[in-house]
Structures are given as C-alpha cells and as structure tokens.
Amino acid sequence: MTSISAxxxxxxxxxxxxxxxxxxxxxxxxxxxxxxxxxxxxxxxxHFVVLWAIMMTAMMLPGAIPAAxxxxxxxxxxxxVPLFLMTYLGIWAALGVPIYLMYRPHxxxxxxxxxxxxxxxxxxPVKRAFRQRCSNRAPSGLEFGLxxxxxxxxxxxxxxxxxxxSIVWMVVIxxxxxxxxxxxxxxxxDNPLALVIVGFGLLVVLSPSSIPGxxxxx
Numbered sequence: 001m002t003s004i005s006a007x008x009x010x011x012x013x014x015x016x017x018x019x020x021x022x023x024x025x026x027x028x029x030x031x032x033x034x035x036x037x038x039x040x041x042x043x044x045x046x047h048f049v050v051l052w053a054i055m056m057t058a059m060m061l062p063g064a065i066p067a068a069x070x071x072x073x074x075x076x077x078x079x080x081v082p083l084f085l086m087t088y089l090g091i092w093a094a095l096g097v098p099i100y101l102m103y104r105p106h107x108x109x110x111x112x113x114x115x116x117x118x119x120x121x122x123x124x125p126v127k128r129a130f131r132q133r134c135s136n137r138a139p140s141g142l143e144f145g146l147x148x149x150x151x152x153x154x155x156x157x158x159x160x161x162x163x164x165x166s167i168v169w170m171v172v173i174x175x176x177x178x179x180x181x182x183x184x185x186x187x188x189x190d191n192p193l194a195l196v197i198v199g200f201g202l203l204v205v206l207s208p209s210s211i212p213g214x215x216x217x218x
Contacts, residue, residue, distance in 0.1 A: 023058035052096030063181035091145030112204035119197030
C-alpha cells in the first residue's frame with residue numbers, strides 16, 4: 001500500500017461528493033409530489049429504476065468515501081477508484097429491480113411490522129457481522145457493496161415501508177447509514193437506536209395518524 005498525495009486525495013474526495021450532491025438535487029426534484037406514505041405507487045418500471053439508481057447514489061456514496069480513499073492508496077491505475085465506486089453502487093442500483101417487482105402499496109400495520117422487524121434486525125449477530133465486514137478493507141467494489149448491503153438493508157426497508165418516495169425518510173435513513181459505515185460499532189449507541197426503531201414501529205401500528213407523512217389526510 002502506498003501513501004496518497006494531497007492532490008490525489010482532493011480528487012478522490014471531490015468527485016464522489018460532487019456526484020452525491022448532484023444526485024440529491026435530482027432526486028429531490030423528481031420525488032416532489034410522489035410521496036403518498038404507505039400508499040405510494042412507483043409508476044413505470046423505467047422511471048423507477050432510473051430514479052432508484054440516482055437515489056442510491058445520493059444515499060450510499062457518502063458512506064463509501066473512506067473506502068474510496070483506502071482504495072486510492074493502492075496502485076491500480078487511474079480508473080481504480082471510479083471502478084470501485086461504480087461496482088459498489090451497482091449492487092444498490094440492481095436492488096431496484098426486485099424492489100419494484102415485490103413492492104405494493106400497503107397499510108400502516110404492514111409498515112409498522114416492517115419497521116419493528118428492522119429494529120430487531122439491528123440487534124442480531126448477523127447485522128453486527130455484516131457491519132464488521134463492511135468496515136474491513138474490501139478488495140473490490142463488488143465485495144464492498146455486497147458486504148455493506150447486509151447492515152444497511154434493514155434501514156432501507158424502513159424507508160420503503162413508511163414512504164419510499166419520502167425526502168424526509170431518505171434524509172433520516174441516509175444519516176444513520178453513513179454514520180454506521182464511518183463509525184465503529186458502539187453497543188451503547190447501537191442498541192438504544194434499535195430499541196427506538198422497534199418502539200417507533202409500534203407507534204406506527206398503534207397510532208399512525210400521529211406520524212406525519214405515513215397516512216394521507218382524508
């Protein structure tokens with residue numbers, strides 16, 4: 001492994017940050033008016049998968065910057081880091097296909113159940129193992145994407161359940177995912193967060209009208 005120059009580091013930082021910002025702007029513009037809470041419809045397949053790919057770039061790219069910097073230290077040519085990030089993002093973009101095929105507008109009880117399940121998943125050894133593998137040095141973007149999909153998939157299901165086209169939930173889930181990618185596992189923080197998610201899921205089931213955006217006003 002070689003050291004990375006300041007100029008190279010600046011380029012590696014600038015490119016994904018600029019791309020993520022552009023994708024955030026595009027996603028927000030496209031999602032305006034589409035959020036209908038648990039009753040959200042996805043529209044055409046082509047429109048959804050394109051928007052999903054842009055959304056995943058916005059949400060998942062910031063958390064991959066530390067891995068991109070590590071990759072830049074490896075002498076693998078000019079396109080090493082872009083290829084690493086493209087294959088990483090390709091994993092998340094590809095998930096848009098099964099999500100589109102499986103997704104249906106649903107009720108608040110189903111949404112709450114999914115949130116509760118996601119909170120329980122945060123407490124499992126499987127989640128911890130995936131998160132540890134995600135924080136390790138992956139030799140390729142493909143392996144990094146597969147490892148990092150495991151710890152983040154439960155959180156993504158929360159957004160899908162509560163409002164797949166919700167800008168608010170997109171921001172909340174992104175903050176948690178990025179924090180979990182950058183920071184080491186901390187039971188003093190992670191376990192209370194999981195319990196909060198479970199409690200929030202119960203609130204969705206018991207009092208959905210108290211949560212803005214989950215149900216449309218009658």
